[in-house]
Amino acid sequence: xxxxxxxxxxxxxxxxxxxTQTMVQPLQGFGQPSNWFGDITTIGNTAFVNAAxxxxxxxxxxxxxxxQTTKTNAKFLYTTAPGVYTPKWVGSTNNYTRTxxxxxxxxxxxxxxxxxxxxxxxxxxxxxxxxYTFIIGKYSDANNDISILETxxxxxxxxxxxxxxxxxxxxxxxxxxxxxxxxINEGEYPFVRYTTNNWNSSSFLQLNxxxxxxxxxxxxxxxxxxxxxxYILTSIQQNPSPTxxxxxxxxxxxxxxxxxxxxxxxxxxxxxQSGVVTSEPAFPLPDQALSIFFNAELGxxxxxx
Numbered sequence: 001x002x003x004x005x006x007x008x009x010x011x012x013x014x015x016x017x018x019x020t021q022t023m024v025q026p027l028q029g030f031g032q033p034s035n036w037f038g039d040i041t042t043i044g045n046t047a048f049v050n051a052a053x054x055x056x057x058x059x060x061x062x063x064x065x066x067x068q069t070t071k072t073n074a075k076f077l078y079t080t081a082p083g084v085y086t087p088k089w090v091g092s093t094n095n096y097t098r099t100x101x102x103x104x105x106x107x108x109x110x111x112x113x114x115x116x117x118x119x120x121x122x123x124x125x126x127x128x129x130x131x132y133t134f135i136i137g138k139y140s141d142a143n144n145d146i147s148i149l150e151t152x153x154x155x156x157x158x159x160x161x162x163x164x165x166x167x168x169x170x171x172x173x174x175x176x177x178x179x180x181x182x183x184i185n186e187g188e189y190p191f192v193r194y195t196t197n198n199w200n201s202s203s204f205l206q207l208n209x210x211x212x213x214x215x216x217x218x219x220x221x222x223x224x225x226x227x228x229x230x231y232i233l234t235s236i237q238q239n240p241s242p243t244x245x246x247x248x249x250x251x252x253x254x255x256x257x258x259x260x261x262x263x264x265x266x267x268x269x270x271x272x273q274s275g276v277v278t279s280e281p282a283f284p285l286p287d288q289a290l291s292i293f294f295n296a297e298l299g300x301x302x303x304x305x
Contacts, residue, residue, distance in 0.1 A: 033110075033137075040068070056254070059138060064155050064250070068128065074125070077089060078090075091121060091122045092107065100149065102147065104145060112144070124148050131154055133148070133149040156234055156251065158181075161255075169264070176230070180213045190206070193230060202242050223264065225264065227262075228262055231255065235250060
């Protein structure tokens, strides 16, 4: 009887361990949509090609692609990687063409598909020579909002971003200067988007033309301790809204995903100088005068590491 009870106890322990292990295993979800697969860039729109999608905060987007042929039903879909079609994000059972230049949600968005035979390709009308930027949300196991931005011009690229001052004092305005690849196109609008509360809310400043391909805007001053994050974008919207701007941005520069940032009133401390060669200031800034001092009392030997 004792041996029988021991066997029962072992079975219970094994069952509990199995159930516990099963419960703590993470759900194996799908990858995020990261690849566009469509036919607008091929001559005659007869072949599908892949295009990588870049991470843009809450969405992913292709580079602008030029249509090679005018067509009423150019086809495309989204996958996690080239050649991987489970899952994929496609059109619905009742297929229809999508509208360009607006955020498409719910029934107008992209449906996640794994099986069932209802996977129609998404479709849009395209115009030969026009450029198309495809944007999709980042849900890995659900339907996603999408947008298709159509422009008659190649969207302007953002080359570099600079700010002055680098060390920001209380209530001090900050000048943002942006160099673009060309002067902005008609129907294309450049902005600085910034937040002081970790993107719970945000504001837009239109970049004004300075000269050549240089544009600028000024972020207002804030109290000490305020953390300001910002990035640069171009949009088809003249009056952008935070609710859909991610889907209506032609180009963005978000500092490789980390955004540009500064904290008002923050100071920068440098390590102690050796005493042989010192500088004033200890932490030089671009375009600022710098004095270098050599301590002769320590002799040339002090320069040898």
